[in-house]
Amino acid sequence: MSARLVNKTALVTGATSNIGRAIAIAFGAEGAHVAASGRSQERGHEVAGEIRAAGGRADFLTAHLDGSARVSEDLAQQAARVLGGRIDVLVNSAGIYPGLATAATGEATFDEVYAVNVKAPFFLVAAIAPAMAEHGSGAIINLGSWIARIGIPVGSLYSSTKGAIETLTRAWAAEFGPAGVRVNAISPGVIRPSGARRPDSVADRASEPMMRGTPAGDSGTPEAIALAAVYLASDESSFVHGTVMDVDGGRANIAVIAHVSHMRPRIPSDGRTERSRAPSGMRQAAGSCPPGRFGHGLQPRVSGGCQRADVDGASFLSREANVFERQADLTSGWLDGQDGSRGYS
Numbered sequence: 001m002s003a004r005l006v007n008k009t010a011l012v013t014g015a016t017s018n019i020g021r022a023i024a025i026a027f028g029a030e031g032a033h034v035a036a037s038g039r040s041q042e043r044g045h046e047v048a049g050e051i052r053a054a055g056g057r058a059d060f061l062t063a064h065l066d067g068s069a070r071v072s073e074d075l076a077q078q079a080a081r082v083l084g085g086r087i088d089v090l091v092n093s094a095g096i097y098p099g100l101a102t103a104a105t106g107e108a109t110f111d112e113v114y115a116v117n118v119k120a121p122f123f124l125v126a127a128i129a130p131a132m133a134e135h136g137s138g139a140i141i142n143l144g145s146w147i148a149r150i151g152i153p154v155g156s157l158y159s160s161t162k163g164a165i166e167t168l169t170r171a172w173a174a175e176f177g178p179a180g181v182r183v184n185a186i187s188p189g190v191i192r193p194s195g196a197r198r199p200d201s202v203a204d205r206a207s208e209p210m211m212r213g214t215p216a217g218d219s220g221t222p223e224a225i226a227l228a229a230v231y232l233a234s235d236e237s238s239f240v241h242g243t244v245m246d247v248d249g250g251r252a253n254i255a256v257i258a259h260v261s262h263m264r265p266r267i268p269s270d271g272r273t274e275r276s277r278a279p280s281g282m283r284q285a286a287g288s289c290p291p292g293r294f295g296h297g298l299q300p301r302v303s304g305g306c307q308r309a310d311v312d313g314a315s316f317l318s319r320e321a322n323v324f325e326r327q328a329d330l331t332s333g334w335l336d337g338q339d340g341s342r343g344y345s
Contacts, residue, residue, distance in 0.1 A: 002235045009083035011076070013065065013124070014094030016043035018193055019143065022222035023091055023229045028056030030230055032089065035079040037063040051140030059083075065094050067115025072123035080131075089233045090128050092121035092165075105157050117161035118168075124145050125172060125183075129325045133179035139233050140176075142169050144151045144187040144244055146252045162187075166244050175240030182241050184232050190219040191249025216249025 010027050014020030015036035021043075024036040028051030036051075036058060044060035051058035059082040063075045080087055095117045098109055125140060132138025145162035147155060169185040176183060190210045211219055223235045228247045231237050246252055 002335060003103060004030040004032050004236070005089075008032045008088040008233065009035070009086060010089035010091065010233065011035045011037065011083070011087050011124075011128070012091040012311040013037050013063065013075075013080040013120075015047055015060075016040045018186065019191065019222045019225045020091070020093035021047055021194070022226035023056075023093060024058070025051060026223070026226035026230050027089070027233065028052075028058050030234070031056070032233070033057040035059050035061055035083055035087075037061040037075055037079070038094070039096045044216060061311065063094075065116055067119030067123075069123040069126070072120055073127045075097055076124060076127035079264055085133060086131065087128050088132075088137070089139045089141070090124060091143075091229060091233075093143050095143065095161075097155065099154050099299060100157065101154060102156050110157060113157050113161055117158070118164050121165065122168065125168075129172065129176050129181055129183075132178050134179045138176075138181040139237075140172065140181065140183040141229055141232050142166075142183070142185040143186045144169070146186065146187055146189050146246070149217045149252050169244060170242045175239045182232075182237065184237070184240055184242065185244045186225055186228050187244050187252065188220070188225050189214075189246075189251040191218075191222060191225065192219045194222055211249055211251065212324060214248075214250045215254055215256055216251075217256075218249065220247070239251055251263070299318040 002331040005027055006341065008031070010024075010032045012020055012024040012027065012034060015024040015254055016038035017040075020036075020038070024034050024047055028034045034042055034048075034051060034057065036047050037042070037060070041060070041062055044062065048058040049062040053323075061082065065071060065075070076087070082208065096111060098105070100109065121142060129138070130138065132140075142165050143162075144166045148162040148166055151159070166185055166187070169183055169207075172183040180243065199279055211217060225247055232240065232245065250256075332344050
C-alpha cells in the first residue's frame with residue numbers, strides 16, 4: 001500500500017461500477033479511509049471488501065441520489081459519521097447517460113438526468129464544502145466529459161449536464177478556494193467498462209471509431225481516471241484550482257493526421273526546400289478543389305469529386321456518430337465511463 005492519501009477521508013459517489021469503483025479502490029490503496037456510495041448493495045459491499053482485503057479502510061453507504069437536497073445532505077451526514085467526523089475529499093462520480101436524440105427525450109428523462117448529474121453533486125457540495133472551508137482544507141473532484149466540448153449527434157442532454165459540471169467546478173473553485181478547498185474536475189475520454197477488452201465486445205467495437213485520429217488511438221480504462229483522481233486528491237496538487245483535467249487520450253484537443261508527422265523537408269537540385277509528397281491515403285490536389293477548412297492541398301483519397309479531409313476530430317466524430325449509434329447501445333456507459341441510463345451506482 002502506498003501513502004499518498006494517508007490520514008485522508010473520502011466520499012466517492014457512483015463507487016460500485018466503472019470509474020467510481022476504480023477511484024474508490026485507488027484511494028483505498030493510497031491510504032485513504034473511503035466511504036463508497038451507490039445504489040447496489042451487493043456491488044458496494046464487494047468494493048468495500050476489496051479495499052479492506054488489500055489492507056485499506058472502507059465503508060459502503062447505500063444512496064439513491066435523486067437530486068433532492070435532503071438525500072444529498074443525508075449522504076453527507078452518513079459519510080461524515082463513518083469517516084470519523086470529517087470528509088477531506090469528495091468525488092462526484094455518479095451519473096446517468098441516456099443516449100437519446102433530442103426529439104426522443106421526454107420531460108421526465110430530462111428532469112432525471114439533470115437531477116442525478118447536476119443537482120445531486122450541487123447539493124453534496126453545498127452540504128460538504130462549508131465544513132471543509134471551516135477546517136481550512138479539502139478537495140472536491142467532479143467528473144466532466146469530453147463530449148461537453150466536442151459535439152456529437154447523440155446524447156445532447158448528457159453533454160449539457162457535463163458542461164454544467166465543468167462550469168460549476170470553476171465557480172466552486174472561486175467560491176471555496178480562498179478557504180483552502182481545491183475544486184477540480186476530470187474530463188474522461190472514451191472509457192471502456194472494466195473487463196471489456198475483448199476483440200468481439202460491443203464496447204470495443206463501438207469505442208474504437210471514437211478514438212481514431214487521437215494520439216492514444218484507443219479507449220482508456222477506469223484505472224487511468226483513478227490515477228488522475230489520486231493526484232487531485234493528494235497534496236501533490238496543492239497549487240491546482242479550478243482545472244478541468246483532460247484524461248482522454250487527446251480526444252478533445254488534438255487531431256492526428258495519419259503519417260503527416262513523417263513528412264520531411266527535402267532539398268531538390270535547384271536548392272529550394274519543399275515538402276515530400278503527401279502521406280499515403282491523401283493526395284495533393286491544389287487547384288483541383290477549392291480550399292477547405294484545413295487549407296489547400298490535403299484531400300482524402302476518394303473515387304471522384306472533391307471532399308474535405310475530416311482530420312479535426314469534431315467533424316470526424318459528427319460523421320462517425322451515426323455509425324456508433326448503430327454499433328452499440330449508448331446507454332451502456334462506455335462513452336466516458338459513466339453509468340447507464342438507469343444503472344447509475
